[in-house]
Amino acid sequence: DAKTTQPPSMDCAEGRAANLPCNHSTISGNEYVYWYRQIHSQGPQYIIHGLKNNETNEMASLIITEDRKSSTLILPHATLRDTAVYYCIVRASNRDDKIIFGKGTRLHILP
Amino acid sequence: NAGVTQTPKFQVLKTGQSMTLQCAQDMNHNSMYWYRQDPGMGLRLIYYSASEGTTDKGEVPNGYNVSRLNKREFSLRLESAAPSQTSVYFCASSGDNTEAFFGQGTRLTVV
Numbered sequence: 001d002a003k004t005t006q007p008p009s010m011d012c013a014e015g016r017a018a019n020l021p022c023n024h025s026t027i028s029g030n031e032y033v034y035w036y037r038q039i040h041s042q043g044p045q046y047i048i049h050g051l052k053n054n055e056t057n058e059m060a061s062l063i064i065t066e067d068r069k070s071s072t073l074i075l076p077h078a079t080l081r082d083t084a085v086y087y088c089i090v091r092a093s094n095r096d097d098k099i100i101f102g103k104g105t106r107l108h109i110l111p
Numbered sequence: 112n113a114g115v116t117q118t119p120k121f122q123v124l125k126t127g128q129s130m131t132l133q134c135a136q137d138m139n140h141n142s143m144y145w146y147r148q149d150p151g152m153g154l155r156l157i158y159y160s161a162s163e164g165t166t167d168k169g170e171v172p173n174g175y176n177v178s179r180l181n182k183r184e185f186s187l188r189l190e191s192a193a194p195s196q197t198s199v200y201f202c203a204s205s206g207d208n209t210e211a212f213f214g215q216g217t218r219l220t221v222v
Contacts, residue, residue: 043201043213093208096161099144101154
């Protein structure tokens with residue numbers, strides 16, 4: 001079973017920041033938080049990941065709470081092309097750990 | 112650098128026919144995965160391989176077999192296709208403690 005819980009859908013106005021929450025209250029010390037998105041029916045695309053520190057790259061920022069039980073993906077200036085299903089996944093650092101997807105959040109960017 | 116390549120992109124089978132979905136990656140990744148995605152649903156893990164020579168069941172392995180032919184290739188076989196196996200199939204690969212890369216999918220219809 002997926003180890004994360006996400007809201008099924010969210011709306012965000014174009015140009016505003018999109019904040020997508022994820023709950024992972026049973027996360028273990030060696031598990032990372034990964035975010036992917038799937039645009040239409042393409043293969044999922046990696047966005048960002050982190051262990052306990054906040055992370056930022058050219059696509060997004062990842063904020064992880066101090067207790068690591070939840071996180072937020074931030075798209076700073078959402079565009080229509082950011083309309084997608086966003087998946088939050090926890091995965092250990094060892095290669096044997098499976099990548100299990102939950103239901104994700106369907107993000108609608110409103111013009 | 113092609114990433115993850117899946118063949119074929121589309122396939123129609125009759126009930127009871129067999130076929131093999133091919134997947135190859137050129138990133139020297141140890142781990143490879145097969146997922147299925149039904150309409151409006153998230154990805155469900157069928158089988159995965161943490162390294163060459165090893166395979167393990169995922170969430171929905173029944174009706175499928177896999178072969179990790181070498182480090183590059185991971186194939187998925189349907190021995191006797193059923194209409195319930197109509198789905199989009201995604202292959203993915205990942206390195207140790209790195210993000211996963213996904214193919215563009217194989218759209219399979221079983222009639």
